[in-house]
Amino acid sequence: MERLIESALIYGSMVQIDQPHLVERYNQALNAFGLASTKRNAFSVDAMGFSPEIAQDLKNDQYLDPLGINRRFIIVSPDQADMPVVNISFSSTPDLMRAFYVENSEAIRNLTLKDVVYGEIEDASYRVDHLDDVLSIKRVKFKLHTHNGLMEKSKRLTGLIETFEANGDAWQDDELLGEIVDLARACGDIRFNQIAPQHTQFDARSFWTMHFNGIYVFHDDDDKVMVICDPKQLQANEARRPQDRFIAMTDHEAVLDYLVETGRVEPLNLEWFGKSGIMDIRFGIFCRMQMSLQNAKLDPSVITDVEVDNWVHKNLSRLKRSKSFRQLQELHRSVLNGNQPDTESFDAEMRLMSVRANPDHEDWLLVNRFLTEFVPYDFLTRFIVNKQAFYRDYETFSDTHREYAVRLITAVYFPDKQELWSALFEEWRLSDA
Template structure:
């Protein structure tokens, strides 16, 4: 019997969806990606090649694990995986918030030196952490004033760089610290991993960002516009909290008004 031909996917084949993604096919990058997946409590991929977007989301891995929200399990506190600084030029193809792409761009731009240095030896992963663990009503969305990037690395290069920095400070501040051979050896060992932390900024230091306008897929699609004097919410009136959450502060518009 002839093998069954793969059914063509015209949208994907013509890059109408999932276009301009980055191919990941080098074993060491796949290994690093798997370390991030395991850190998130997910199964490592068995794929030998896949594509990723700016956040590290892969449609192939989503299909493999049967979960397109594997990096966004509650559609809030979005996870990210950074294998290479070049991800900054990629689109975001799957997200519950329209500002995810811009937040990732700002984070990667503001911390470019650290990301350049870290991804030479390690994978960066973490969460874009909001103030709520889950969105149950409009009030939860209104309570999100800013986000903070919680950043980790699989080989703990971030932690080792911070430890080396503390030891350097101790060496400078304590007159007899240079006599501590164990400490000096530890500094040498850490420097082999982190390099010269005076030149290499390994710890991202700009991690808090604010956005005043976004769309979210929650409640069938909802828009939030934050102005100094008034916040505007546009959504389906059936959304929980519509015209009940912060009525003194929020102007509510029905998304159905456009049909009238």
């Protein structure tokens, strides 16, 4: 973990909270959640107010997500809007938080000038005991509070102004006018400065959740739900929820058919596979990891491309027994020759390792995350779109593999994140051909 922190592969982009009044406001929110105040004078927070330093002090990484549902948040600065969200239980949480910031940017900016905004993303469930608790989530509401009541006062002021404007004799009501003046002193002129967030409800459609050993929930146009999960979860829940559809994560044929039939993945796109660099990335990672497994003294981060080629030639017979290698070799040959590969020779698992999400489908971000589940050796792509899987895998790596992963990610991804993101997931669309 220390290597990840030092290399900014975790907790890398955060807002520094080091002004006394902001620390005080953060403590006010902590206390409202029943948590102890921090004695720190400075700490960092993500978009939802999670702080690794505070988590360390509380000895609780889930202090803002105690039950893994209805995620809590603390906003002390509008700068948090540009930060990532870490330690998620649902893949939809960062998108919901981002949407909340976008839709209420003016109100958040005005509120955080004088107060702290805190609360939770509330849905239909209070805890997760059964799959029903997850599948019932279709819409969420941001339940908001402010310590000094600034937001609540602005709502009260809005109501009083509406009463004043609707009642022609209201100007004679000294009590009403007095309360309006008092509230205006605290809130300012709310006719021109938005204080209370207006957009607090958002749809929560397709998502991944860590619950039940990690499941993917896809909502389709026919209002039916597809749950892709491990076989044990399928057996436990399929009979209980006949209204929904289930596929075992290990049933690669059914998984692929579903993604293709619903238009969530592109057909095999050789232009993308060749020009994006994904083929070279995967081939390099796969071979270097195999080389270091064969010889523990090898450091994969310093193995050159020439050494990789020499090793492949010497070990070709053994490598051809690997599905992953055969797939990469076939795709590489097809890209070089400009020919469509014989996908009939690919089983469903291999095809899932060869495609990407349809960039025009609304679930494309989640689908790209999902597809990395079938390419376990590609830690770079998993880091970019499926960090929970990357961190889980990282714990199983040897020290040399950890160092290799950190060096490759910082060298390939960090120099221009947007450029690599576009190359891997957005450019070279089939529709542009």
